Amino acid sequence: MSGKVMSVEEIVGSLRSGMTVGIGGWGSRRKPMALVRALCRSPLEDLTIVSYGGADVGLLCAHGKVRRVIAPFVTLDSIPLEPHFRAARQSGAVEFTEYDEGMFMFGLLAAAHRLPFLPTRAGLGSDVTRVNPGLRTVRSPYPDGEELIAVPALTMDAALVHLNRADHLGNAQYLGPDPYFDDLYAKAAERCYVSCERLVDTADLLKEGPLQSLLISRSMVxxxxxxxxxxxxxxxEPDYGRDETFQRAYVAAAADPQAWKAFRERYLSGDETSYQEAVRQAREGA
Incomplete structure (x- = not known):
C-alpha cells in the first residue's frame, strides 16, 4: 500500500520550527496524540498551535515546543483545566490568543475559504475584544448597518487530525458522534496530515459508516x-473511549516535578510503540 502513506516520523520530519500547526479534535476527544507525542520527541520549537485545546496543547507546552496558543479553551473535558497549559500561562512561557468558540469556528471557516476574515455576532458583548485588542469590528454595508466582529482567518502551515478509518490516498472517515471541525482544519491548512486507527481499502470505507461519514477527501491530504x-x-469513539484512569494519573503527575519526571520517563521517553506498551502494562497492573 503506497499512495500517501507515511510514517509518523516522516510526517513530523516534514514540519519546521516556527510553523503554525492546527490540531483537530476537541478538548480530550479524538486528538492526534501519536503525532503530538512525536512532535514532543522532535527538535521542533517556537510553534504556534491552533486548537480546540486539550492534552495536545498541554504536552507540547510541557516539552517547550510552543511559543503561542490560539484557542477558545484548553481542557481535558472531565477535568476542566489542562494542567501543563495552565502552568505555562501562569509562568508566561507561552503567549495566548483567546477566542469565543463560535469566533474560533469562523476563523477556521475564513481560512478554509481563503478569506481574510469573516463577520460574526459571536463574542459581541463579551470581554473578548478587551483581552484581544487586535480584533476589529466591521459594519454591514446593507441598510441595517449592524456592527459585527471581524474574525481573522486562522491560516495554518500544517494541520494534524485523527480519524477512525482512512485509505492509502488520504480519504478519511469518522465513526463517532461528531466531526469536531476536522474538515475545516484540513481545508484551512497548507498541508494536512491524517492519522487513523486503521487503514482500509477504499472500497471498504463505507462498510462501517454512511457516505456522510467520509469527512476528509484525499484532495485535502x-x-x-x-x-x-x-x-x-x-x-x-466507537473504537475506544477516553482513558480516565490514565488522564487522572497524567494530571496528578503534572502537579509535582518529580512525579512528572517519572511519568515522562515511563510513558514519553520512547517511541509510539513503547508508549502503547507502557499503557498496556499500566492497564494490566504491571
Whole structure:
C-alpha cells in the first residue's frame, strides 16, 4: 500500500520550527496524540498551535515546543483545566490568543475559504475584544448597518487530525458522534496530515459508516498514517473511549516535578510503540 502513506516520523520530519500547526479534535476527544507525542520527541520549537485545546496543547507546552496558543479553551473535558497549559500561562512561557468558540469556528471557516476574515455576532458583548485588542469590528454595508466582529482567518502551515478509518490516498472517515471541525482544519491548512486507527481499502470505507461519514477527501491530504490507539488518552469513539484512569494519573503527575519526571520517563521517553506498551502494562497492573 503506497499512495500517501507515511510514517509518523516522516510526517513530523516534514514540519519546521516556527510553523503554525492546527490540531483537530476537541478538548480530550479524538486528538492526534501519536503525532503530538512525536512532535514532543522532535527538535521542533517556537510553534504556534491552533486548537480546540486539550492534552495536545498541554504536552507540547510541557516539552517547550510552543511559543503561542490560539484557542477558545484548553481542557481535558472531565477535568476542566489542562494542567501543563495552565502552568505555562501562569509562568508566561507561552503567549495566548483567546477566542469565543463560535469566533474560533469562523476563523477556521475564513481560512478554509481563503478569506481574510469573516463577520460574526459571536463574542459581541463579551470581554473578548478587551483581552484581544487586535480584533476589529466591521459594519454591514446593507441598510441595517449592524456592527459585527471581524474574525481573522486562522491560516495554518500544517494541520494534524485523527480519524477512525482512512485509505492509502488520504480519504478519511469518522465513526463517532461528531466531526469536531476536522474538515475545516484540513481545508484551512497548507498541508494536512491524517492519522487513523486503521487503514482500509477504499472500497471498504463505507462498510462501517454512511457516505456522510467520509469527512476528509484525499484532495485535502498530504500524508496519512495508521496509528492504532493513536488518539489515546483522548476518546476515539466507537473504537475506544477516553482513558480516565490514565488522564487522572497524567494530571496528578503534572502537579509535582518529580512525579512528572517519572511519568515522562515511563510513558514519553520512547517511541509510539513503547508508549502503547507502557499503557498496556499500566492497564494490566504491571
Amino acid at each position: 498530504t500524508g496519512v498514517v495508521e496509528t492504532p490507539g493513536g488518539a489515546h488518552f483522548s476518546t476515539c
